[in-house]
Amino acid sequence: MSSESETASQLSDKSVAPVRRSMWGKRLLLMAVVLAVILKPADWLLGVLADTQRRHLLRLEPDVAVPHQSAEFDYVFHTNSLGFRGRELTEAKPDGHRRLVVLGDSFVAGVGVSDDAVFTERLADDLAEKRIDVVNLGRAGTSTVREVTLFRDVGRRFGPDVVLLMYYLGNDLAEILEEETDAELARWRPTGTLRQFAHLWCPNIYLELAMQKRRSRSSETHQPRPEADVVAWIRSEAQSGGVDAGLAEKRYRGLPDNIRSLAESGQLPGYRYLQACLDPDRFRNSLDPDDQFVKTAWQRTRTHLELLRSLVESSGGTLMLAVIPDASQVSEDALAFNRKLGFVVDDGWLERPGRTFQLVSQWAEETGVGLLDLRPVLRDTDEPSFFVQDGHCTPAGHLAIARAIETWPRLRKRLDDSSAGGAQ
Numbered sequence: 001m002s003s004e005s006e007t008a009s010q011l012s013d014k015s016v017a018p019v020r021r022s023m024w025g026k027r028l029l030l031m032a033v034v035l036a037v038i039l040k041p042a043d044w045l046l047g048v049l050a051d052t053q054r055r056h057l058l059r060l061e062p063d064v065a066v067p068h069q070s071a072e073f074d075y076v077f078h079t080n081s082l083g084f085r086g087r088e089l090t091e092a093k094p095d096g097h098r099r100l101v102v103l104g105d106s107f108v109a110g111v112g113v114s115d116d117a118v119f120t121e122r123l124a125d126d127l128a129e130k131r132i133d134v135v136n137l138g139r140a141g142t143s144t145v146r147e148v149t150l151f152r153d154v155g156r157r158f159g160p161d162v163v164l165l166m167y168y169l170g171n172d173l174a175e176i177l178e179e180e181t182d183a184e185l186a187r188w189r190p191t192g193t194l195r196q197f198a199h200l201w202c203p204n205i206y207l208e209l210a211m212q213k214r215r216s217r218s219s220e221t222h223q224p225r226p227e228a229d230v231v232a233w234i235r236s237e238a239q240s241g242g243v244d245a246g247l248a249e250k251r252y253r254g255l256p257d258n259i260r261s262l263a264e265s266g267q268l269p270g271y272r273y274l275q276a277c278l279d280p281d282r283f284r285n286s287l288d289p290d291d292q293f294v295k296t297a298w299q300r301t302r303t304h305l306e307l308l309r310s311l312v313e314s315s316g317g318t319l320m321l322a323v324i325p326d327a328s329q330v331s332e333d334a335l336a337f338n339r340k341l342g343f344v345v346d347d348g349w350l351e352r353p354g355r356t357f358q359l360v361s362q363w364a365e366e367t368g369v370g371l372l373d374l375r376p377v378l379r380d381t382d383e384p385s386f387f388v389q390d391g392h393c394t395p396a397g398h399l400a401i402a403r404a405i406e407t408w409p410r411l412r413k414r415l416d417d418s419s420a421g422g423a424q
Contacts, residue, residue, distance in 0.1 A: 039202050047204035056207045057185060058150060060084070060139065061215070068111070069222065071267035072387045075114040082154065085110050085118055086136035093133070093159040098418045100127070100411075101135045101155045101317075103147045103308075104166030105175075107324050108138025112392035119393075122402035132415060135160070143175035144304040149182060151308060156315040161418035162411060163312045163319050165305075170326030170391070173297045173356050174279075174286045176304070224266045233270075234277050243278045251277040251342055259340060262389070269390055276341040284344045287326060287354040298359055305363060318414050321364055322372040322405065323357060324393075327386035330378050334388045370410040377404045 047053060060083025068077050080088050085108075093099055102108055102120050110118030124134040135158050137150050144167075151163065180188065190199050190206075199206045225233075231249055238248035252260070252273065262268035275282050285293045312319040327334035329349045339345050353361075353375065364371040377400050378385040378393070385397030393401065405411060 039205065043202040043204045046208065050204070050208065052204040052207050054153065055083075056211060057182070058083070058139070058146070058153065059141070059211075069266075070269055070390060071262060072390050073112050077111070078115050083139075084136050085115065085138060086120055086134070087124065089133055089135060089158065091157045091159075094131075097131045097133055098415050099133045099135060099158050099160045099162075100415065101137060101151070101158055101160035101163045102166065103151060103155065103163060104138045104324075105142045105168055105172070106138070106140035107168055107393060108136060108166050109140045110136075110138070110398070111140055112387055112390055113395050113398055117395040117398050119398040119402040119405070122399060123406060126402070126406055130415075133158075138166075141175070143172055143179045144301055144308070145176060145179045145181055148304050148308050148311065152311055156311065156317075160312070160315065160317040162414050163308075163317050164322055164405070164411070165308065165319065166322050166324055167360055168324045168326070169287055169329065169354065169356055170283065170324075171286050173289060173293075173301060174282050176301050177297050222266050222270065225264055227260070227264055230264055234274060237274055238278055241278055248277040251280070255342065256340055272389070272391065273341060276338075276343050280342050281344050283326065283328060283338060284346070287329070287349060287356055288346065289355055294355065294359070301359075302363060306367075309367060309369065318370075320370040320372070320411060320414070321360065322374055322401075323360060324401075325375040325378060327388070327391045329354070329375060331384065331386050331388065333384075334386055334391065337388050338391075370408075370414075372404065372408050372411075374401060374404060377401065 061079055062081050062083040064077075064079050064083075066077045068075055078085070080086060100123070108118075108120065110120075115121060118136070120134050120136040120138070127134060135155070137147075137155050139146070139150065142150070144165075147165065155163065189196055195206075231252060234248050234252050235245040238245040252263075255263075255273065255276075259268065259273065263270070263273050279285075285297070289297065309319045326349075328338050328345055332350065335345055335347065335350065353373075357373075357375075361371060361373075363369070378397055381396050381400050383396035384394055385400055386392065387394055
């Protein structure tokens, strides 16, 4: 081939290359447009069928069976079709029946015990012959903020005569500042331009993926992990929460060897040592806060207690409170273990109720809401009422709570009055 022919061929190839690139670019753009158009109705359909927005708001997992294992327990956590612990009940209340709806966090959800040992299930068995239905609306990791949402969206559909809010002194006051209201969640947007665009265009698909990621991370914390993975997780959570990651890592590495061994073997629930590494003042702020913490946290709590009371009463029910102490207020061993984890604790908590209890009691007295103090009940049990390491109630603790609620004169009178009113 002559040099002139080679030159012509090279020029032809160079002129064709940009055309090919342009053609492929247009094809990719067209594919992206088609995919985006297809995804939009698919996203809408997913939201309708899977009820994505509500599930993301309430963080409930219906009809699951999740193994829970630690150094202190080994059981399977089952949920019903609504995502709560307990038996299935129709929303419509049968004639002659009364309903007790129980709201709360992981203590109501029964973390640490089998399905039949949860205090609401014991109550349901004991009260069945009196035609009193017990509805468990406990969700792990919730605060008074979301308990308002849970009652508004789910609880009042069951026609409750009494709504019993189980207020946990160990973290409810701290979590009220961490959990977002419905309005705050509606304004939420992910960080990063690409994520924001994905959330804007296909919010349901985005949220489903986010929930899947959360489930995956949650299960990982209950599995054996090498120290490097545990430290990486702690640093990641610290950065997400605006905490100095280096300081959080230092706190973890400063834990006693036996506790780090429990953590890395998956025998100590991840949230326990994570909270200690990120916020050592968590128990103090929840149980016995100073003026500054009370100023922000209690006003938000009081607002949502008032909202809940208003919602319950407008639904024809009566709101009552039961106060669950932290293990540090009942067990010397639990108090000592929290100190080993790095939490700031006070030996006086074993004797005095703490400022938060006083605030809740005062609100109940001012509003006429009945209050049941479970501190003495959970102290006076033949077997330990709390798991020392995990911090939740044992089967013995749940049994004590069930008996205290069932024999509470104020609750019994209100349910009896409801029965008389329904018969007239």
